[in-house]
Amino acid sequence: MLSRISNITRSDGGYEDLHGVSLSDPTSSESSNNTPTGTPANNLAEDTYRVDEAVDQLGFGKFQVKLSFLTGMAWMSDAMEMMILSMLAPALHCAWGIPSWQQAMLTTVVFGGMMVSSGAWGSVCDKLGRKVALIISSAFTAYYGILSAASPNIIWILILRALVGFGIGGAPQSVTLYAEFLPSSARARCVVLIEVFWAIGSCFEVILALLIMPTLGWRWLLVLSSIPLVIFCFLCFWLPESPRFDMARGRIHAAQKTLEKIAKENNKSMPLGKLASENVTSSGKPKRGRIQDLFSPELRLTTFLLWIIWLANAFSYYGIVLVTTQLFEASGSSTCSSVSKNVDKVDEPPCLLDCKMLTTRDYVDLLWTTLAEFPGILVTLLIIEWIGRRKTMIIEMVAFSFFVLLVNICASRGVLTFLLFTARGFITGAFQAAYVYTPEVYPTTTRALGLGTCSGMARIGAIVTPFVAQVLLKKSIHVAISIYGAVGVLAAVATFFLPIETMGRIMKDSAD
Known part of the structure; x- marks a missing residue:
């Protein structure tokens, strides 16, 4: 009964159901006497649901498993670029005779690039989307990772590795995108377990160095360590944009299609009703923190x-x-x-x-x-x-x-x-x-x-x-x-x- 009342609006000719069914003014005794006591189900207003409710109902299934491996590959690739720092310094110490402070700078410039870029990638993420930001940052990292292998001296490798760090600053977008597709019941465990891919990447880099460094040297190690990011960039085209981002940008149809794709892959049914916009402030804009x-x-x-x-x-x-x-x-x-x-x-x-x-x-x-x-x-x-x-x-x-x-x-x-x-x-x-x-x-x-x-x-x-x-x-x-x-x-x-x-x-x- 309460749901029925909430779906009635006032019009010039009396009252009207939100589905367009005209109702007489309830103040009229004649109308009230003729009002049917039952309410047909098809006259009820259509239910609505939010993105988070849909993601929870669709659960953790085949789509999230594929997404886990894809975003985990990005996390693993970035771990390889970070782990290589601990092995690059001793190699350059022997190859170029660089002192200890320059060895330290190899690591410092990477994190400096990450710190400078974090705000920039966040802006790209908010304006162009999580998927686009992730692809651009990964391609950026891979390009300068490969290019740094051709460095002729310490100055050039410091510059190029700083640019690698700038690209790695966008790596957290993979976790952001991943979390937005996870049901609330599995989110905490999955975000913790994504760290496993970081550990896999670190171990893989050590094994790669063990095989490559004694024979081909540090330049080939830099090139081969960037290949997983190149592969990830191509695989990323399967990845849909976050429906939360699409809703924030007013692209309700795109968000609906993404949710339907998840439902199909997980073999689950979509929530009944219509996808509703997220809550916003009275000004019509999302509330943001300061x-x-x-x-x-x-x-x-x-x-x-x-x-x-x-x-x-x-x-x-x-x-x-x-x-x-x-x-x-x-x-x-x-x-x-x-x-x-x-x-x-x-x-x-x-x-x-x-x-x-x-x-x-x-x-x-x-x-x-x-x-x-x-x-x-x-x-x-x-x-x-x-x-x-x-x-x-x-x-x-x-x-x-x-x-x-x-x-x-x-x-x-x-x-x-x-x-x-x-x-x-x-x-x-x-x-x-x-x-x-x-x-x-x-x-x-x-x-x-x-x-x-x-x-x-x-x-x-x-x-x-x-x-x-x-x-x-x-x-x-x-x-x-x-x-x-x-x-x-x-x-x-x-x-x-x-x-x-x-x-x-x-x-x-x-x-x-």
Whole structure:
């Protein structure tokens, strides 16, 4: 009865059903006496549904499986471009005799490009669509990745790798697009599991380097590492545009066709009714977050602490990746040899031609430490819904600090590999827990903005870490390793003071 009343509107000639059925004025006693008591079903107004309701009803099926592999391939390809940094520096040190600060710059310029481009790719994403932004950024990364293989000197490779970093800045759009096609019941697990593709990409890059570096050299490694992105660009034409983006741009028909495609591939029926536009403000424009909203009384402390946590996570994660290759390059059978080597050379002028290429054993040990990302993700999946997001991050950051500080002891090569393996597993899990927590704690109106600023702080940490892992480490292993341990403890303390635990908490639309 209430639904019937809600579908009646006033017209000049009385009242009219939204389906066009005329009704007499209910104030007329004659009309009221003749009004039928039953309401035929076909006179009811057509139901409406939103994109999120349709995606939830269509569930996780064949379409999402294909999408998982496609977006995962983009994530894997970008991981390869990032992992190559830890192996490129030692190769160029031997090929061109570059000093440690220039080795650090190889990594710094990539993250500098990522930081500069994040806003630009976000603008492209909002104006042209998630799919278009993803294809352009991937093609951009692949092009300059291949071109950097022809670099004649250090200046050119720094410029070209910075442009590679600019392209990699668009990589998060793959996760954004992926999440918008996922039903709410599977979104958290799938976003965590997409990290598996990053780990696969990192492992694949180490294996590729093991096969290519001893025979063909670093130039061919750069070329071959860009091929997966080229393949992804061609496969991307299967990918439909996000229906959420189409609705935001007023392209309701395009969004409807995308949802019908999902329904067909998942063998599910579409929701009954008509696709409705998303809610907008009274001015007719979607409500957008402002930077000052992140510093409202409810979010001020959370924002400040999350910036510390993200900076520390990126500083520690990329630091442990770079430290691993530096220690393997410098050490013999134990860390003691590299420590004594540094002590003996404190007062000697640096010899740029004194280099040591990574051996097969170094690559194998590097692969073992990279494989640590898989158990790190698994541990996070098992405990994050049991003890909560905050406790998960605290435990994993403290565990990272504990194991990384143990690197300071004089340990055998096998023990060193185990310590680096364990430390990398815990920092991977902590970083992924932060990826889960951050979108949950911010309301819809500031969620993208909050995640974006946290990502910006992470890139600052990644820009700084090469000067600790590749420059300071060669002066004092103990000081460099202790810095990473201290930063992990700092992140754990910051997480402890987070005022909100998001496990089981409904995602809010506004901060009110």
